Amino acid sequence: MPCAALQGIARQTAGRAMQSHRSVHSASYAGGPSGFPRFLLFSTLHPTTAMTVTTTLFEQIDVDYIKAYKAKDSVRLTVLRLLKTAVKNRLVELKRPGGSLADEEMLDIIIKEGKQRQDSIDQFTAAGRTDLADKEAAELVILKEYLPKPLSAEELAALIDATVAEVGATSPKDMGKVISAIMAGHKGRVDGKALSEAVKKRLQP
Structure with a gap:
């Protein structure tokens, strides 16, 4: 990987660290109830x-x-x-400063943060910087603790079959309907890329 590209990744990582020092340290937030399954949400x-x-x-x-x-x-x-900084920024975007986020809104942020770490891991690994990749991996492990337990390969296959039948999907052009239906009900439990590949394979003629 070109040196300039590697430096860019490092700057992004450093930027996250600098941003963290500007976060609010207060623990006085108040959260609201959510319909997300509690036994799944905190299983890890x-x-x-x-x-x-x-x-x-x-x-x-x-x-x-x-x-x-x-x-x-x-x-x-x-x-x-x-x-916490990402949550605060999201509340500002929603014009709810000082408010709280529901569990599903929190999951969106955690998933996004996790994807950023995974992208950095892939790029650092490709560049031979295992030290930086390991640092990102350690952070990713912590983020995953707040996500629901992932579906197993068997569970995912069964879910795809059931959803295909439910939405009446018959060809690859119906992939979007299947993926949307699954993601809507299983946020944080399914990897988007893996789901897309599995649905595509399932709908192949």
Whole structure:
């Protein structure tokens, strides 16, 4: 990879770190209830996280941020600080500064942050910078703790079959309908790229 491109990736990573220092450290946010399945949503949370039935992702991030700060867990603290900054920015975009986000809105942000880490991992690995790739990978592991448990290959195949029948898909031109239906009900549990490839294969004549 050209040196300039690698420097660009490094600047993006550094930019995230700089942005984290401007985040709000307050833990006084109030979250609202969500219809997202709680047993799935927190099935992979860090084992030290104390959960209650009414805890939302919005609230949990604050709780875990304070724990990471007290424990001086620098990697987790960086990830959660950046996540809190992304949440704050999203609230500003929605014209709800000082408000809260529902679990599904939080999932959108966490998934986006995870994709950024994965992109960096791929690029750093291609450039032979395993040290930087490992750093991004460690952050990705933490983000995944807040996502629902991924569907297994068998579960995904069964879901695709059921959805194909439900929406009446008969050819590759119906891929969009199948993918949209699955993503709408299984946010955070399905990788978009893997789903697209599986649906395409399923609808091949």
